[in-house]
Amino acid sequence: MSFNSDRRKALKKFALFWASSPLLQGQFGPREGHQRVPSLDEIANVLEFEPVARAKMKQIDYDYVAGAVEGEYSLKRNRRAFDWVSITPRGMTHVESIDTSVVLLGQRMEYPLLVDPSSGHERLHPGGEPETRRGASAAETPMVVSNQAGFPIDQIAKAAKGPIWQQLYIHRNREAARERVVRATDAGCGAICLTVDAQYSSLRERLRHDRHLTMRSKNTLPNRRSRRRRGASTTNRRQKTVYGTRPESPDETWEFFETLRSWTDLPLLAKGLLTAEDAELAVKYGVEAIVVSNHGARYLEYTPSTIEVLPEIVDAVGGRIPVLIDSGFRRGDDVFKALAIGADAVLVGRPPLWGLGAFGAAGVERVLRMLQAELVLAMAHTGCARISDINRSLIKMSFP
Numbered sequence: 001m002s003f004n005s006d007r008r009k010a011l012k013k014f015a016l017f018w019a020s021s022p023l024l025q026g027q028f029g030p031r032e033g034h035q036r037v038p039s040l041d042e043i044a045n046v047l048e049f050e051p052v053a054r055a056k057m058k059q060i061d062y063d064y065v066a067g068a069v070e071g072e073y074s075l076k077r078n079r080r081a082f083d084w085v086s087i088t089p090r091g092m093t094h095v096e097s098i099d100t101s102v103v104l105l106g107q108r109m110e111y112p113l114l115v116d117p118s119s120g121h122e123r124l125h126p127g128g129e130p131e132t133r134r135g136a137s138a139a140e141t142p143m144v145v146s147n148q149a150g151f152p153i154d155q156i157a158k159a160a161k162g163p164i165w166q167q168l169y170i171h172r173n174r175e176a177a178r179e180r181v182v183r184a185t186d187a188g189c190g191a192i193c194l195t196v197d198a199q200y201s202s203l204r205e206r207l208r209h210d211r212h213l214t215m216r217s218k219n220t221l222p223n224r225r226s227r228r229r230r231g232a233s234t235t236n237r238r239q240k241t242v243y244g245t246r247p248e249s250p251d252e253t254w255e256f257f258e259t260l261r262s263w264t265d266l267p268l269l270a271k272g273l274l275t276a277e278d279a280e281l282a283v284k285y286g287v288e289a290i291v292v293s294n295h296g297a298r299y300l301e302y303t304p305s306t307i308e309v310l311p312e313i314v315d316a317v318g319g320r321i322p323v324l325i326d327s328g329f330r331r332g333d334d335v336f337k338a339l340a341i342g343a344d345a346v347l348v349g350r351p352p353l354w355g356l357g358a359f360g361a362a363g364v365e366r367v368l369r370m371l372q373a374e375l376v377l378a379m380a381h382t383g384c385a386r387i388s389d390i391n392r393s394l395i396k397m398s399f400p
C-alpha cells in the first residue's frame with residue numbers, strides 16, 4: 001500500500017516536472033493556444049483583440065506595436081494607474097436616454113473618442129490606413145492620421161466619410177512639413193496635431209532583440225549617411241554607435257507653432273504634454289487644444305502615466321482650451337475616469353491597431369464600439385445622461 005502510494009507520488013512528481021519543462025513546451029508551436037482563432041463575436045473586450053492580432057503578425061511587427069521604451073516601466077504604469085481611480089455609482093436617476101455627443105474644436109462627435117495617430121498600419125493589414133479609416137468611420141470615430149502613414153492623406157481621407165485630422169512631425173525638414181500641412185488641408189482635415197515629445201528617437205529594447213530578424217532594423221541601426229544628413233553632433237554620433245538612437249527634431253521649440261500658424265488656418269494641437277508648465281506654454285503660443293500623452297510609453301522611460309498628471313493639467317488650463325488625453329486607455333471605464341477628471345476627449349493608440357490586425361476594418365469598428373458601449377454603461381451606472389454630467393464627484397483618486 002505504502003509502496004503504491006509512494007510510487008504514485010513519484011510518478012505524479014515526474015509528470016508535473018515534465019509538464020512544466022521547457023523541453024516539452026519547446027515541442028509545441030509558438031501559437032499554442034491560438035490553434036482556433038476566435039471569431040469577432042467571441043471576443044469579449046478590447047484587450048482580447050491583441051492575441052488574435054499577434055497570432056497573425058510577424059514577431060518584429062508585433063514587437064513594433066506592442067513595444068515601448070527601455071524596460072517598459074511606463075507602459076505598465078499606464079495601465080496600473082487606472083486602478084488608482086475608482087468610480088462611484090449613482091442609482092435612481094434619469095438615464096433613459098444617454099447622449100454621448102460632444103463638440104470639439106467646432107466639430108461634432110458622437111463620442112469623446114478618437115483614433116490616435118500611429119505608423120505602420122500596413123504591418124497589420126495590407127489595406128493600411130484606409131482600412132483603419134473605414135473601421136473608424138463605421139464606428140463614427142474621427143481618426144488622426146500619422147505623419148508616417150503608409151498611404152497619402154488624400155487617399156486615406158477618401159476611403160470613408162467622417163472627421164479626419166493630420167498629425168505632424170518636423171524632423172528637420174520644414175519644407176516637407178509645410179507641404180504635408182497643405183496636403184492635409186486640401187484633403188479636408190479638420191486639425192493639425194503636432195507631436196512634441198519625440199525630439200530624439202528612443203531605445204526600444206524589443207526591436208534591438210529583433211535585429212536578427214531583418215538585415216537591418218530602421219529603428220535601431222540607422223546608417224551613417226542619414227545621421228550626417230540630420231546633422232548630429234559629435235556627442236550624438238557617439239551615443240548612436242552604442243544604441244542607434246538619433247536626434248529627430250532637436251531644434252523644435254514652442255515658437256514653431258507661430259510658423260505652423262502661418263501655414264494653416266486649421267486648429268492646432270500639441271500632442272505629448274505631461275506637465276502644467278507645458279500646458280501653460282501651449283496656451284501662450286495659441287495652441288487650440290493639447291493632448292496629454294506619454295506616446296504610449298514609447299519615448300521617455302519613467303514618465304508618469306497620463307491619468308496621474310491629468311488633474312494638475314486640467315486645473316492649470318482651467319477650460320481655456322480643450323484637454324485631450326491618451327496612453328493606456330483600454331476600457332470605456334478608463335475613458336469615463338479621464339472625462340471625470342476633466343478631459344474633453346480620449347484617444348486610443350494600440351487598441352484599433354489590434355482590431356485592424358485581427359479583423360481589418362471590422363475589427364477596428366468593433367474595438368471602438370466596445371469602448372463606446374462601456375462608456376455608456378459607466379454613464380448609466382453613475383447617473384450621467386450627458387457627457388457634461390460627468391464630473392470629479394463621481395470618482396475617487398488615490399495615486400501613490
Ligand SMILES: Cc1cc2nc3c(=O)[nH]c(=O)nc-3n(C[C@H](O)[C@H](O)[C@H](O)COP(=O)(O)O)c2cc1C
Nearest residue numbers: 065116117118119146195295296327328348349350
Ligand atoms: C505602433 C505605434 C505607432 C505610433 N506612431 C505614432 C506616430 O506616428 N505619431 C504620433 O504622434 N504618435 C504615434 N504613436 C503614439 C500614439 O499616437 C499614442 O500616443 C499612443 O499609442 C497612446 O498609447 P496607447 O497605445 O496605450 O493607447 C504610435 C504608437 C504606436 C503603438
